Amino acid sequence: MSPARKLMARISNSLSINHGLSLWCPHSSSLNRTLHSPSLPSGRSFQRRRYVVASSAFANENREFVIVGGGNAAGYAARTFVEHEMADGRLCIVTKEAYAPYERPALTKGYLFHLDKKPARLPGFHTCVGSGGERQTPEWYKEKGIEMLYEDPVSNIDIEKQTLTTNSGKQLKYGSLIIATGCTASRFPEKIGGNLSGVHYIRDVADADSLISSLGKARKVVIVGGGYIGMEVAAAAVGWNLDTTIIFPEHHLLQRLFTPSLARRYEELYQENGVKFLKGVSIKNLEASSDGHVTGVKLDDGSTIDADTVVIGIGAKPAVSGFENVGLNNTVGGIQVDGQFRTSIPGIFAIGDVAAFPLKMYDRVARVEHVDHARRSAQHCVKALLSSQTHIYDYLPYFYSRVFEYEGSPRKIFWQFFGDNVGEAIEIGNFDPKIATFWIDSGKLKGVLLESGSPEEFQLLPKLARSQPIVDKAKLQQASSVEEAMEIARISLSD
Numbered sequence: 001m002s003p004a005r006k007l008m009a010r011i012s013n014s015l016s017i018n019h020g021l022s023l024w025c026p027h028s029s030s031l032n033r034t035l036h037s038p039s040l041p042s043g044r045s046f047q048r049r050r051y052v053v054a055s056s057a058f059a060n061e062n063r064e065f066v067i068v069g070g071g072n073a074a075g076y077a078a079r080t081f082v083e084h085e086m087a088d089g090r091l092c093i094v095t096k097e098a099y100a101p102y103e104r105p106a107l108t109k110g111y112l113f114h115l116d117k118k119p120a121r122l123p124g125f126h127t128c129v130g131s132g133g134e135r136q137t138p139e140w141y142k143e144k145g146i147e148m149l150y151e152d153p154v155s156n157i158d159i160e161k162q163t164l165t166t167n168s169g170k171q172l173k174y175g176s177l178i179i180a181t182g183c184t185a186s187r188f189p190e191k192i193g194g195n196l197s198g199v200h201y202i203r204d205v206a207d208a209d210s211l212i213s214s215l216g217k218a219r220k221v222v223i224v225g226g227g228y229i230g231m232e233v234a235a236a237a238v239g240w241n242l243d244t245t246i247i248f249p250e251h252h253l254l255q256r257l258f259t260p261s262l263a264r265r266y267e268e269l270y271q272e273n274g275v276k277f278l279k280g281v282s283i284k285n286l287e288a289s290s291d292g293h294v295t296g297v298k299l300d301d302g303s304t305i306d307a308d309t310v311v312i313g314i315g316a317k318p319a320v321s322g323f324e325n326v327g328l329n330n331t332v333g334g335i336q337v338d339g340q341f342r343t344s345i346p347g348i349f350a351i352g353d354v355a356a357f358p359l360k361m362y363d364r365v366a367r368v369e370h371v372d373h374a375r376r377s378a379q380h381c382v383k384a385l386l387s388s389q390t391h392i393y394d395y396l397p398y399f400y401s402r403v404f405e406y407e408g409s410p411r412k413i414f415w416q417f418f419g420d421n422v423g424e425a426i427e428i429g430n431f432d433p434k435i436a437t438f439w440i441d442s443g444k445l446k447g448v449l450l451e452s453g454s455p456e457e458f459q460l461l462p463k464l465a466r467s468q469p470i471v472d473k474a475k476l477q478q479a480s481s482v483e484e485a486m487e488i489a490r491i492s493l494s495d
Helices: 003-013 072-083 104-108 138-143 205-215 228-239 260-272 371-386 455-467 473-477 482-492
Strands: 062-068 091-094 147-149 154-158 163-166 171-179 183-185 220-224 243-248 276-279 283-288 294-299 304-306 309-312 316-318 348-350 355-359 364-368 398-403 413-419 424-428 435-441 444-451
Touching: 062 072, 072 091, 072 371, 104 205, 104 228, 138 147, 171 371, 205 228, 205 309, 220 228, 220 294, 228 243, 228 260, 228 309, 228 398, 260 276, 260 424, 260 435, 294 309, 413 455, 424 473, 424 482, 435 473, 435 482, 444 455, 444 482, 455 482, 473 482
Parallel strands: 062 091, 062 171, 091 147, 171 348, 220 243, 220 309, 243 276
Antiparallel strands: 154 163, 163 171, 183 316, 283 294, 294 304, 355 364, 398 413, 413 444, 424 435, 435 444
């Protein structure tokens, strides 16, 4: 088996939903309960360690609170520190990026719009605008007395000395440490062309800027991966009027969430917009010209798909490098935490994509790659750290996507999913424009996905998924419209 095929098979066989929007949840009962307190001695208390800092000027190396990572979770954690009046002169954020925290989902949505279609740009989508909050620009952090160390990632941690060392050699002593390093993109190996000019991965603004530069010169785009990145980048490429092909080893789009019937609806919409699909195929290598620029994607069957721009969207890996001694989860990946996001090391926490936490409502351990979890985990962790909050994080899995939303698009797509896609799937609607899928297991409504719903219908989804009401399956199957099906589900909440 070729290296590319092995890599794509590994990604396909994982529980990943691509583009940092993944729910890693093993269903093995052996993981239940025992991992909810990650190797923590019984009765161990977690005291917040305090250091004397030299006011907001940070004149010495001591920091009471340090956040490592500058993504969504860091931005929402910073806001929560400010709300508790514990940021000024006490909080430092260390990030490898050149920008203050921003709403990362924009990078494969509005950021990739054609330049004449009003693309999103910073400072427009700094956190916390994605949830209706204040736009936290670099000036906001200065005003709040928060120290920002840009483009200087942490290279080493000394747990005993409670000291971080950055790439520049700067040393930071911390009282409490929050690890919010997120994920890194899964890459094709260099030997099969993974680092060629014209080959792109998307995790940050620099990646997206590089892709936009290529799209402006491209003729033929090939996207590897049928998950969120594949769907969202392909929709953006349509707006650039480019020849676009999506290649993936699964049998249909977003196989970890969509049913075959639901996926077919979306695939047909993409095809109507000129997008081509190659499903159930494996890649041998990427081909290049003499100057090292990608020219095509060679498949295992020997055929080649011409391309001058290739986007790899085959999932992501938790960014745990340097933090292995904090305690990893070898099943779902990431850093193991409890329901307050405490690791096995007192005073060290992990939040967002990198945290493997107890998913309370389904009684299993999960690692969730999604902006909603990044926001909520950050807020929960900081509140637990700074206050007497003791309740366990109780997250309801939620995913969404928005595509074809640029000016001039004949149809905009927006769907939301809440819950767990287990059991029998019941599909209602004709995708013109609405369609809904309900997952029923042992008579209970476990999950629901809705396309093009009204605000009131979208607000109903989390109530249904969390309550898991008993639903009359036969009655639901006979519903003549999405509206009728949603009303049947709503009424079941009071039964």
